[in-house]
Amino acid sequence: MELGSFLDTLRSDGSFSGNVTYWGVQKKKGAAFRPVPAGIHPELRAYLEKTGITKLYAHQAEAYGHVNAGRDVVLTTPTASGKSLAYNLPVLDCLLKDPDAKAVYLFPTKALSQDQVKSLEDFSLPDLRLYIYDGDTPSSIRQAARKSGRLIVTNPDMLHTGILPNHPKWVKIFDGLKYIVIDELHTYRGVFGSHLAHVITRLKRIAGFYDSNPTFIASSATIANPDDLFYRITGKKPLVIEQSGAPAGEKHYIIYNPPLVNREQGIRRGVVLESVHVARRFIENDLTTIVFARSRLNTEVILSYLKQRIPKKKNRISGYRGGYLPNERRDIERGLRDGDLLGVVSTNALELGIDIGSLDVSIMAGYPGTVSSFFQQAGRAGRTDRTSVSILVASNAPLDQYIAQHAEYLMGHAVESALVNPQNVYILIDQVKCAAFELPFKRSETYGGEDIGDVLEYLDDKSVLHEEEEVYHWQDRSYPAENVSLRSADAGNFVIIDRTGGVRRVIGEMDRSSVPILLHENAIYIHGSAQYTVLEVDWDKLTVTTERSNVNYYTDAESKTDIKILEKNSEEDTPSARFMLCDVLVRTVAVKYKKIKFGTHENVGFGDINLPPTEIHTKSLVLSFKPALLQGLTRDECEELLLSLSPILKNISSLFVMTDPRDIGVAENLKEPHTGLPTLFLYDRYPGGVGLSDRLYEIKQRLLQASLQRVQECGCENGCPSCVGPERHNKKTTARFLKDVLSGGISLVGEKT
Amino acid sequence: MRRIEIYDKTRRSPASSPSRGVGRRREPIERIADRMGGRVLRDGEEAVMEIVMPVSENTTHGTVDLCGLDVLEKRHLEVLFPDVERLEDIEPGRFLFFDVETTGLSQGAGTRFFLIGLLESMEGEMRFVQYFLPNLGSEPLFLRIIAQRFGRRRILVSYNGKCFDYNVMRNRFVMNGLEMEAENAAPLHLDLLYSSRRLWKGFCPDFTLSTVERLVLEYRRRRDIPGELIPDVYFRYLGGSDESGELESVLEHNRDDVFSLFALLIRGVRAVGDGCEGEKERIRGVNAVSLADMLFRIGRTTEAKRVLLVRAEEAEAAVRLGLLCKRERSFEEALQHFGTLLRGAGPVSRYVFACTEMAKIYEHAVGDFETALSYAERARDRLRRRGVLYPENGRQGAGVETMHEVERRITRLLGKCERRKERGV
Structure with a gap:
């Protein structure tokens, strides 16, 4: 069926439209064109003409002009607006005109590099000498890339471990390096972004050594701070291009809030089943549909349900997520492009610009966590010439419920900031080591504009560096970049092995930090809708051994956390509360897991997890509440109150800092030893912090305000999982408490003093 | 709390090696040179220690006489290194044996070499020279001197130098803005690792230079410092806490390495020469099948077959002989060789x-x-x-x-x- 008329059907179908809290239609938008710049190289002009491009979109022409004039530029136009062409034009133009010029393209994943190279090859320019340089590049090609490459497409990890530490072998690239293109800039936030800022600083140091001073061009999804993020990562102030000249087809945005099944307890129909229900309607009508799930687990669960419920088309529905092997993924991408597949259930792995063609429908099973993810996932449906629809199916989570009530948060001005903290001391020291390996440091030298005398002295003291005549030389036999992972605290993924039937077979991978939660012993791991039971985790060899199983439940782990304040960095005292930004020590241990039955999602058992605790030193926003505010409350009620506040605050905080909610930790202490007060912690889960707590401290009022809104606006009677949590029944108390904290006044319970 | 304190409290020391001690004064290079019979070359502030050692005619290294290079025959050498064929002659004065000691095993920009041993023929006599870098600031002089010596020689001989030593050297030249060799004039590089792996396959459990020299050359080092400790010795020397004798043992280690290169080349070429004669008792201590493969590689089939026939009872030789005879349409003979393979386990x-x-x-x-x-x-x-x-x-x-x-x-x-x-x- 044609999508437009199907949407009309949905609109008049009460069982669907009754649950819609927002239905916006973005009208078809025409294009704003500019002529192809006069000075452009004839080869490029010929390519454009050959592909039918006689005019550029306004933003592409604008980018060309600025980059040509030597300005650093960041493009934040929407998905599918032709951003790649906007940076390819000036770069290729320069490479064609100046035979000595070189460029490096950075993509966050190997898949994106592959995609980009395909489109660059389409230009079929003579003498472009384009090479992908990543972990999959065979060594003969690597040599050719080093010797004669002019355009190197790589990723930050390879730049960090392969290229920069070996810069003498890359002289030909660094000599004459004119452009660095950073695609998907917004993905470089948190740990990854903080590391990338250093990798770029190192790149600039080396380029300087070879007398090059490259111009930076980045593209980013819509965020509140593209210029700031660009500056923190590249050290340069960019020109922001945000107005798109590209046309767009009619686009429907729908927020669907599953019906309450228990009004008193505020329980809504589950997001998984409800998304299956919505997706099924489209797939059954042969409308190509992508469903984004919030976790690898949900991907598999939704996939199984869809296959079960649409048996006729089950072979045209597939899953897609990290952990699937590369050729498996390529097949799925091809299937989507060619239209062999009708439906795909994916994690955010398909959110980044991998070419899967244009689909009719994008369904998000739960809010993807950030506005930019929302738009990227939504952008998977629809291109320039046809109607498409994106549906957000809200979960019970407070953040989802907030958004279900506040569509303006999504559709209005961007409020999320992508944060990085290159000053994180763990990242800084690791990266300074890598930089010193590459080029010695002069005592007076600044690094990324910062004085790092203390770090150099420390490393000299530890005999990692050796100072001679005011120059710090690398003095260690190791290769430091090898031991520094840009993406997580720990290097190395775990390999998942299936030993069913006596044959050991690799079935996937998992990052180290997820292992205690997802792959502890006896966990049920689901891959390709097959089930495996974890038998053994080997922390030395980084392997997880599993066996095929067939049980009717999946597992979900729980952990326990203790926090100690080490030092206070900032403090604000109000009559109602003390707000602090502190260095803290966090001790976490995974303790047990729940077995949850498929279908009913009921809890059918527990198991213990026997893993040693982990300790990290990090930063935290600390909220300590004054006694007057809590007068008249029993100890239990106080505890309940803290337990109610923490999930709301944690969830709402990701409205403002662009991060996976899992990167923010939360803990409560009824009598925190440092203040002696009932206290909440919202902390950076990454050692040393990546700037999340700092930002939360800055915006604490807005954070509390939005939390209060969430509680007040929740549809439940007196507390539910979407606001204060299940079985708490203190919604009104919590709301009044938040109001008091905000006003600084005291009106809660009992006598006022 | 200062950021360094936080770091230090929550992380173990970032040093991968034990503390090397700092603060003491480094022993003056002149004194070391005196002790070792070398001299110090200076250019302004920069200094390099040079130690020259003539190699007398009756020196032996294990079971090999370190005689002159004039015993090498081109037709034998090119079995080991096919590239030799493109040389007009293999006059001894063109050879340079070299080995470097480095501060690490990776080839990144941070790995440097601080000692090089060179063995060359000067006016008919073999001469061994070492250059040592006494401080990091003197690297430009160190490299300039080395470039001079390399510039004249067109045949380099090393052990794993193609993949390692030469790359580390080239990196340092690049980082100092110097050129190691004229563009497009790369010398011929004979890497003994590859030829040793073939020639002595099955005779050595691994192909580190120390294993090969022990088993093939039967050379025992007088006292040797394990290679993995060498970077730390140099770091300790730089930090002024060299324990007496450590540096000497590194220099000695390097000399042993270079002499082994020389001995291995002589030994290898002789083995080829003996093998080509094809007499049973003369193909001893080399892998005949590999030798035959090397001969096949350069089209010397008759000699290859002769070598294989000496080992015809061995399966790998029989396979090759069988296929070769089949190709030559000597079917009777081919059947014999394949028949060998059916006997035994x-x-x-x-x-x-x-x-x-x-x-x-x-x-x-x-x-x-x-x-x-x-x-x-x-x-x-x-x-x-x-x-x-x-x-x-x-x-x-x-x-x-x-x-x-x-x-x-x-x-x-x-x-x-x-x-x-x-x-x-």
């Missing part, structure tokens, strides 16, 4: 390979279908007994037929036998 793959090769010869060259059939059936029977390790129809090795293929052969042969019988009748 061996892997399934080899047995099946030999049977099918024999079946092919009997079928296509001899025209004896009955015998061909019997060999094909032997292959099938052996495959049937192959045990649980192999999948039902998996291939047992490259060029080895699968059960399916063998069965097809049998069916075809049965047909041929049948038809012939009918015609015979």
Whole structure:
């Protein structure tokens, strides 16, 4: 069926439209064109003409002009607006005109590099000498890339471990390096972004050594701070291009809030089943549909349900997520492009610009966590010439419920900031080591504009560096970049092995930090809708051994956390509360897991997890509440109150800092030893912090305000999982408490003093 | 709390090696040079220590006489290094043996070399020279001196130098804005690691230089510092806490390495020379099959075959001989060699390979279908007994037929036998 008329059907179908809290239609938008710049190289002009491009979109022409004039530029136009062409034009133009010029393209994943190279090859320019340089590049090609490459497409990890530490072998690239293109800039936030800022600083140091001073061009999804993020990562102030000249087809945005099944307890129909229900309607009508799930687990669960419920088309529905092997993924991408597949259930792995063609429908099973993810996932449906629809199916989570009530948060001005903290001391020291390996440091030298005398002295003291005549030389036999992972605290993924039937077979991978939660012993791991039971985790060899199983439940782990304040960095005292930004020590241990039955999602058992605790030193926003505010409350009620506040605050905080909610930790202490007060912690889960707590401290009022809104606006009677949590029944108390904290006044319970 | 304190409290020391001590004064390089019989070359602030040692005529290294290079014959050398063929002559004055000591095993920009040992022929006499970098600031002078010595020599000899030493050196030249060799004038580089791996395959459990020199040259070092400790010795020296004698032992280690290069080249070329004579007792201590392969590689088939015949009883030689004879259409001889493979214990793959090769010869060259059939059936029977390790129809090795293929052969042969019988009748 044609999508437009199907949407009309949905609109008049009460069982669907009754649950819609927002239905916006973005009208078809025409294009704003500019002529192809006069000075452009004839080869490029010929390519454009050959592909039918006689005019550029306004933003592409604008980018060309600025980059040509030597300005650093960041493009934040929407998905599918032709951003790649906007940076390819000036770069290729320069490479064609100046035979000595070189460029490096950075993509966050190997898949994106592959995609980009395909489109660059389409230009079929003579003498472009384009090479992908990543972990999959065979060594003969690597040599050719080093010797004669002019355009190197790589990723930050390879730049960090392969290229920069070996810069003498890359002289030909660094000599004459004119452009660095950073695609998907917004993905470089948190740990990854903080590391990338250093990798770029190192790149600039080396380029300087070879007398090059490259111009930076980045593209980013819509965020509140593209210029700031660009500056923190590249050290340069960019020109922001945000107005798109590209046309767009009619686009429907729908927020669907599953019906309450228990009004008193505020329980809504589950997001998984409800998304299956919505997706099924489209797939059954042969409308190509992508469903984004919030976790690898949900991907598999939704996939199984869809296959079960649409048996006729089950072979045209597939899953897609990290952990699937590369050729498996390529097949799925091809299937989507060619239209062999009708439906795909994916994690955010398909959110980044991998070419899967244009689909009719994008369904998000739960809010993807950030506005930019929302738009990227939504952008998977629809291109320039046809109607498409994106549906957000809200979960019970407070953040989802907030958004279900506040569509303006999504559709209005961007409020999320992508944060990085290159000053994180763990990242800084690791990266300074890598930089010193590459080029010695002069005592007076600044690094990324910062004085790092203390770090150099420390490393000299530890005999990692050796100072001679005011120059710090690398003095260690190791290769430091090898031991520094840009993406997580720990290097190395775990390999998942299936030993069913006596044959050991690799079935996937998992990052180290997820292992205690997802792959502890006896966990049920689901891959390709097959089930495996974890038998053994080997922390030395980084392997997880599993066996095929067939049980009717999946597992979900729980952990326990203790926090100690080490030092206070900032403090604000109000009559109602003390707000602090502190260095803290966090001790976490995974303790047990729940077995949850498929279908009913009921809890059918527990198991213990026997893993040693982990300790990290990090930063935290600390909220300590004054006694007057809590007068008249029993100890239990106080505890309940803290337990109610923490999930709301944690969830709402990701409205403002662009991060996976899992990167923010939360803990409560009824009598925190440092203040002696009932206290909440919202902390950076990454050692040393990546700037999340700092930002939360800055915006604490807005954070509390939005939390209060969430509680007040929740549809439940007196507390539910979407606001204060299940079985708490203190919604009104919590709301009044938040109001008091905000006003600084005291009106809660009992006598006022 | 200062950021460094936080870091130090929550992380173990970032140093991967034990503290090397700092603060003491480094021993003046002049004093070290005096002690070691060297001298210090200076250019402004920069200094390099040079130690020269003539190699007297009757020096031995293990079982090898370190005689001159004029014993090398080009036709033997090119068996080991085919590239030698493009040289007009292999005059001794063109050779330079070299080995460097480095501050790490990676080849990144942070790994430097601080000592190089060079062995060369000067006016008919062998001479060993070492250059040592006494402080990091003197690297430009160190490199300039080395560039001079390399510039004149067109045949470099090293052990794993192609992948390591030469790359580390080139990095340092680049980082100092210097050139190691003129553009497009790369010298010929003979890397003994590759030739040793072939020549002494099966004689050495691994191919580190120290293993090869112990087993092939029977050379025992007087006292040796393990290679992995060398970076720390240099770091300790730089930090002024060199314990007496450590640096000397590194210099000695480097000298031993370079002398071993020389001895290995002589030993290797001699082995080739002996092997080409093809007499049984002379192919001792080398892997005859590898030697034959090297001869094949440069098209010297007759010599290769002679070498293989000495070892005809060995399976790997028999395989090559069988295939070679088959190619030369000496089918009788080929059958003999493949027949060798059926005797004694061996892997399934080899047995099946030999049977099918024999079946092919009997079928296509001899025209004896009955015998061909019997060999094909032997292959099938052996495959049937192959045990649980192999999948039902998996291939047992490259060029080895699968059960399916063998069965097809049998069916075809049965047909041929049948038809012939009918015609015979």
